[in-house]
Amino acid sequence: MKLVFATHNRNKLKEVQSMLPREIELLTLDEIGCLEDIPETAPTIEGNAIQKAQYVKERYGYDVFSDDTGLEVSILEGAPGVYSARYAGDMKDDQANIDLLLKNMRDKENRKAQFKTIFALCINDEMHTFEGIIKGEITHLRKGEGGFGYDAVFMPEGYEKTFAQMTRQEKNNISHRGRALQKLVQFLKIRIGTLE
Template sequence: MELVFATNNKNKLKEVQALLPKEIKLLSLKEIGCTEDIPETAPTIEGNAIQKADYVKDKYGYDCFADDTGLEVEALNGAPGVYSARYAGEAKSSEANIDKLLVELESKENRSARFKTVIALHLDGKLHTFTGICSGNIIFERKGLQGFGYDPVFQPEGKSVTFAEMSLEEKSTISHRARATRQLIDFLTKISR
């Protein structure tokens, strides 16, 4: 089975490919000739995932899946949420996003947060969605060099280290993306029998 993963993020591609069974071949946007920016203008994380999957299916005709992820911080009423990648501006700088987040949380006692990933799958003319959540806290300063995005300041529940201090293998057992991807894999495994 060939599926397009509608992302240009090499880290995401690597994370998801590591979780997929070998009989599912993942194609990148580059491999199908999609070089344009795919719109992400929906007001929700789920809406953005669906919008990206719709775009690839409609314009290129491939069965595909797309994901969108957001960091939802309780004390900030769920922000940055759907705006996580461009929280500090359109440059999509992880460093600037983390700086802004830490400044906004300076006076807050509640540092509870969760990562939420929604995967939208277009397969055989039907749309399916899968949601993964990983709860935790935002720590006070960056720790670790692994991962990407907000990983250096996000400490998952029950762990004493941040995502950025974990190996890819360790992160892949508990992350929001891994949880949503496992649901996707379970679904694909069931229908391919």
């Protein structure tokens, strides 16, 4: 089974590739000639994931899955949310985003937050979505050298370290993206089973 993962983010690609069953041949956007930035103009995380999958399916014809992720901070009324990647501006700069988040969280006692990922899978012209959520809190300072995005300031519930302090495997086992991807993989395994 060939599937396109609609992302240009190499970090996401590595995370996802390590979790997919070997029967699935993962194609990148570059490999199918999709070099443009896919629009993400929906008002919700789910809407963005669906929009990206539909874009690739309609223009390139491949079965495809895409994801969108947001960091939702309670005291900031769910911000940065759907704007997580562009929180500090359109340049999508992880460090600038973290700087702005920590500035907006200064002196806030309630540091509860959650990461939410939605995967949208368009296969045989059917759309399916899979959600993964992990709760945690925003640290006062960056901790760790690994990961990407807000990983250095997000500490999941029940852990004494941030995502950036974890190995990729540790993070995949508990992360929002890992949880949503596990649901997607389970669905694909059933689909592959019905094809055999």
